[in-house]
Amino acid sequence: MNTAITPLRAVTLAVLQVFADTLAGRAPASRGRALSAVKPLLAFVHHLGYLAFDVGATVAVPPVKGTLAVCILDEAAAHRLLALGADPAQRRPAPPAPRRWPARL
Numbered sequence: 148m149n150t151a152i153t154p155l156r157a158v159t160l161a162v163l164q165v166f167a168d169t170l171a172g173r174a175p176a177s178r179g180r181a182l183s184a185v186k187p188l189l190a191f192v193h194h195l196g197y198l199a200f201d202v203g204a205t206v207a208v209p210p211v212k213g214t215l216a217v218c219i220l221d222e223a224a225a226h227r228l229l230a231l232g233a234d235p236a237q238r239r240p241a242p243p244a245p246r247r248w249p250a251r252l
Contacts (some may be wrong), residue, residue, distance in 0.1 A: 155192060160202045163189075167206060175209050180248075182208045218247065 153162050166185070170178040189203035220228070 155197065158189065158198070158202060160205060163202055163206055176211045179208045179211050182206060214247065218244075 186203035192198050193201040
């Protein structure tokens, strides 16, 4: 993996595609988040006139599967929680929930 830092003025479509290719081993949401962070930066510096072209406009961000249903309890799980009652001795500490950040488009 090439970790060389490219100056902002030297960023081209090829450089951006190589960056996108380096994200191939990551989860689709992580790839989308990284590309979604870079694209507005490139659009902004193009708007300022620092770049002649908005090279980020041609790069597609991979679609992210909605995972909201994973966070919602089903009816049986809700009944189990209610059956535990308010007695702290009956409750086990829940494992920490993974952080889920909303996808930005």
